[in-house]
Amino acid sequence: MRAAVMRGGEIVVDDVPEPAPASGQVLVRTLACGICGSDLHALMHAEKMVELSRQSGAPFVMDLTQDVVMGHEFAAEVLELGPDTESTLRVGDVVVSMPMIVGPAGVQSIGYSNTYPGGYAERMVLSALLALKVPDGLPPRLAALTEPMAVGRHAVNRAEMAPGGAALVLGCGPVGMAVVAALAADGVAPIVAADYSPMRRQLAAGLGAHITVDPAEEPAIEAWRRADGAKVLTIFEAVGVPGMLSDAMGAAPRRTRIIVVGVCMEDDTVQPMIGIAKELEVRFALGYDPSEFAGTLASIAEGTLDVAPLITASVDIDGVPDAFRALANPAASAKILVVPRT
Amino acid sequence: MRAAVMRGGEIVVDDVPEPAPASGQVLVRTLACGICGSDLHALMHAEKMVELSRQSGAPFVMDLTQDVVMGHEFAAEVLELGPDTESTLRVGDVVVSMPMIVGPAGVQSIGYSNTYPGGYAERMVLSALLALKVPDGLPPRLAALTEPMAVGRHAVNRAEMAPGGAALVLGCGPVGMAVVAALAADGVAPIVAADYSPMRRQLAAGLGAHITVDPAEEPAIEAWRRADGAKVLTIFEAVGVPGMLSDAMGAAPRRTRIIVVGVCMEDDTVQPMIGIAKELEVRFALGYDPSEFAGTLASIAEGTLDVAPLITASVDIDGVPDAFRALANPAASAKILVVPRT
Numbered sequence: 022m023r024a025a026v027m028r029g030g031e032i033v034v035d036d037v038p039e040p041a042p043a044s045g046q047v048l049v050r051t052l053a054c055g056i057c058g059s060d061l062h063a064l065m066h067a068e069k070m071v072e073l074s075r076q077s078g079a080p081f082v083m084d085l086t087q088d089v090v091m092g093h094e095f096a097a098e099v100l101e102l103g104p105d106t107e108s109t110l111r112v113g114d115v116v117v118s119m120p121m122i123v124g125p126a127g128v129q130s131i132g133y134s135n136t137y138p139g140g141y142a143e144r145m146v147l148s149a150l151l152a153l154k155v156p157d158g159l160p161p162r163l164a165a166l167t168e169p170m171a172v173g174r175h176a177v178n179r180a181e182m183a184p185g186g187a188a189l190v191l192g193c194g195p196v197g198m199a200v201v202a203a204l205a206a207d208g209v210a211p212i213v214a215a216d217y218s219p220m221r222r223q224l225a226a227g228l229g230a231h232i233t234v235d236p237a238e239e240p241a242i243e244a245w246r247r248a249d250g251a252k253v254l255t256i257f258e259a260v261g262v263p264g265m266l267s268d269a270m271g272a273a274p275r276r277t278r279i280i281v282v283g284v285c286m287e288d289d290t291v292q293p294m295i296g297i298a299k300e301l302e303v304r305f306a307l308g309y310d311p312s313e314f315a316g317t318l319a320s321i322a323e324g325t326l327d328v329a330p331l332i333t334a335s336v337d338i339d340g341v342p343d344a345f346r347a348l349a350n351p352a353a354s355a356k357i358l359v360v361p362r363t
Numbered sequence: 364m365r366a367a368v369m370r371g372g373e374i375v376v377d378d379v380p381e382p383a384p385a386s387g388q389v390l391v392r393t394l395a396c397g398i399c400g401s402d403l404h405a406l407m408h409a410e411k412m413v414e415l416s417r418q419s420g421a422p423f424v425m426d427l428t429q430d431v432v433m434g435h436e437f438a439a440e441v442l443e444l445g446p447d448t449e450s451t452l453r454v455g456d457v458v459v460s461m462p463m464i465v466g467p468a469g470v471q472s473i474g475y476s477n478t479y480p481g482g483y484a485e486r487m488v489l490s491a492l493l494a495l496k497v498p499d500g501l502p503p504r505l506a507a508l509t510e511p512m513a514v515g516r517h518a519v520n521r522a523e524m525a526p527g528g529a530a531l532v533l534g535c536g537p538v539g540m541a542v543v544a545a546l547a548a549d550g551v552a553p554i555v556a557a558d559y560s561p562m563r564r565q566l567a568a569g570l571g572a573h574i575t576v577d578p579a580e581e582p583a584i585e586a587w588r589r590a591d592g593a594k595v596l597t598i599f600e601a602v603g604v605p606g607m608l609s610d611a612m613g614a615a616p617r618r619t620r621i622i623v624v625g626v627c628m629e630d631d632t633v634q635p636m637i638g639i640a641k642e643l644e645v646r647f648a649l650g651y652d653p654s655e656f657a658g659t660l661a662s663i664a665e666g667t668l669d670v671a672p673l674i675t676a677s678v679d680i681d682g683v684p685d686a687f688r689a690l691a692n693p694a695a696s697a698k699i700l701v702v703p704r705t
Binding site: 069070073074076179261266271281284285286288289290291292293294295296297298299300301302303304305306307 | 416418521603623626627634635638640645646649
């Protein structure tokens with residue numbers, strides 16, 4: 022089958038072996054799969070990612086000398102149930118899934134695995150237990166946004182904000198926008214969102230940011246001070262490049278909680294004395310739990326979470342390498358979907 | 364009066380002007396004052412400390428071209444009440460105080476001020492409102508330990524540990540030992556404490572550490588794994604040198620809360636990806652609140668907190684410069700008290 026493959030530090034399109042569903046698994050046809058910033062990071066910092074996976078005791082570690090088919094933000098159609106697979110799923114159902122799968126080699130992450138192809142391929146296998154049927158009528162392209170939006174839901178849950186708090190979101194890429202949407206759903210106000218890109222600021226406003234700010238014109242914290250400055254502030258760092266955490270710590274008012282949801286793959290420098298002097302708190306957030314994932318799918322299906330504006334382009338599998346290049350310019354894109362040709 | 368003065372990056376003994384109590388202040392005679400690791404840091408990194416104070420919006424910023432008399436862990440005897448000062452304090456009372464004072468120039472920190480001398484001088488002025496009478500019978504030398512022990516109480520309170528949790532304390536200097544004592548008072552078990560110094564490990568055990576470990580022989584986290592490894596762990600970083608936070612993050616189990624109470628004045632390097640992969644939480648802790656300070660004095664007075672073993676030496680004011688040099692070798696000392704000659 023056709024797939025966009027990470028091979029030797031590049032994304033190349035090639036034919037790869039067809040996956041076959043084992044017991045407890047389902048074979049699916051990819052309908053839509055978002056390109057995630059983590060995939061760009063993974064490509065740029067693959068060796069570092071593998072090293073850190075090892076250090077942090079991750080259950081899976083990619084072998085970079087072998088092919089990896091990335092893509093973990095997918096909606097797909099069930100083609101076939103594996104042997105002896107008991108499931109309420111039927112052939113033809115549209116599903117989403119947390120991108121994890123259990124197999125003979127243990128738990129693996131779909132999209133960062135040498136064994137299981139991700140959504141940049143025509144077909145995948147999923148764990149039947151983790152596949153969630155997409156409610157009828159919800160277009161698969163929108164359902165594919167479940168995964169990235171769940172990241173925002175989790176980050177906001179992890180923040181455990183007291184009622185009546187305000188939020189500052191640094192970075193309005195897909196992660197930052199997912200955070201804005203989850204904050205808006207929780208009624209947080211004001212939500213101040215910062216990004217250099219006018220298009221991204223506009224999208225963040227559409228998702229519920231009350232104030233958007235261009236950090237080139239005004240420090241984000243000053244925009245918050247003008248708008249509010251009094252409530253208990255939570256800062257979401259959704260950029261994930263070196264220096265952002267230090268900047269957030271420097272800007273934060275005393276006793277602020279900073280949620281780090283931007284994935285910085287490189288070493289970073291901080292000033293612990295700033296953290297101590299202001300008694301800051303830094304919480305790192307990753308992923309989501311099954312209820313956050315299912316709840317996000319429900320919100321998209323009900324229409325309370327309108328993700329359509331986030332999709333700025335679609336490409337087929339042959340277009341993935343160019344799409345990766347396009348995403349290097351964050352001003353011009355939000356979410357690019359990979360939609361395999363049928 | 365005689366004082367040990369920070370002047371031009373050195374500690375020198377000299378005569379300095381007598382302080383005079385304003386309204387709302389009391390003049391006191393220093394009975395005992397502990398030398399704090401922060402004072403060593405302040406001497407070594409004075410310019411950095413001033414710069415960070417400025418950045419973090421601290422209410423006071425030292426002028427390093429002027430004299431500073433440090434010393435903020437003191438017990439003292441009331442000599443005189445300032446004019447129009449209403450207070451239950453009487454001349455002859457022994458008092459301790461949070462090292463803060465309000466004056467015409469705003470709030471200042473006693474011990475890091477150009478205006479108010481700290482406890483490395485024969486006499487000080489204190490805010491009458493902040494001075495706490497030391498219960499009769501408690502030796503001033505022990506009462507002087509209120510301040511550093513309150514730092515440990517605050518760090519443990521700030522950790523908000525769930526019942527049934529375990530603790531790993533990295534570093535058994537005075538701050539680490541204060542943390543151990545507060546954990547022990549709360550019934551936390553096991554408490555695993557790590558330090559290179561056998562003397563400090565022994566003191567930590569005396570304060571309630573169940574297991575002590577020499578990190579040169581075994582990583583502290585391994586000692587905890589051998590002893591427990593199952594409970595929810597909280598890590599207290601009480602060393603405060605570059606690399607310790609990164610080490611703690613690397614060693615920490617998933618979802619661990621790390622309390623940074625060691626004051627690292629230098630820039631530090633962390634791997635955010637490790638924090639994200641394990642969803643760590645880093646809380647910085649500084650100081651204490653008035654109730655933590657008063658509660659610590661009460662615990663020392665009641666004898667539930669036995670601080671006597673922590674005092675490894677006493678010097679007079681002339682001995683302060685040598686004592687600073689001695690404390691550069693952490694293996695040989697815990698708390699050195701300055702006791703001015705009468």
